[in-house]
Amino acid sequence: MKKLNDLFLLTEEEIDLLPNEEDVLFYKEHGFYTSKKLLSDDEIDQLLEASDEFYKGKKDHEIPIVPKGATYWRPGDKDNLRQNCYITRESEVFRKILTKPIIGAVAAKLACSEESRLFVDVLRYKSTKVSEGTTIGWHIDRHYWQMFTSDEMLTAFIPLHDCFEEHGTIIMIDGSNKWTEEANPDDSTALHFADRDVSDLEKRLYAEAAANGANVKKVPINLKKGQINFHNSMTYHGSLPNTSGRPRQSVSLHIQDKKNNYRRHYLDNGNVAAHHTEQLCSRNEDGTPNYKDLDYFPLLWREKNQFSDI
Ligand SMILES: O=C(O)CCC(=O)C(=O)O
């Protein structure tokens, strides 16, 4: 029988791509880390081609329902910012390339975890020279993920081309992963950023910084094709319109660390915090969503010797 271990081997070259101790310390201190080139030009080109096909309607598999609350662009929808959750389920090419062990291994190393599991993904297409609806307001991903126990979940931002400030690349708020929530202790931030007012989010960012006695230092993340930026779920980030002349195309992979689990969390309005993935994944015996359902949340990486046969 094939051992799961065999699926999680890195080549010598890939081992050299892992973050070192200093990189992990940088990540802990600043809340983000930019990798070496983890994807080849050929892999990125395959992803671009697959996304062109996807936007024309080609799907290798279809999710059974588009869950309520999931962003899911369809041809004919407004074209300023296309956002499609579940691309690694619907496209074989995305699935194959983005579940390469090296991506999960880097995530695990940063989170100091023996394992990483995919949580959910979003393919994005930010039209060029369109300002309306293309700013992604300041937020921390944890606000949307209150149904989880772990603060160590993280996101891999993977552009499908060189991605610089002019493309409206992702921007990190340096060190904000260490802030505690002082100024905005309510749950309105749990609304998806697409449903929030950008200037309100800007005000909240500055209020939060002031309450923490910190300055807002915005760090645009310039990435060469194949590089990936990882940010912690507690790090404030956002992005601005794309002025480059080409669409900004990217995928965000949201990743669970090993210890992450479901918890019942009540929002201020009395509702239980719920994520749209819960409409698809299996349930535990007690009826709670199974965030270890390896069908919906595949393993991206597991340290050797952690498990036996599959
Ligand atoms: O694509 C962007 O500019 C931001 C995406 C984002 O918020 C994320 O990856 O968590």
Ligand SMILES: [Fe+2]
């Ligand atoms: Fe985010």
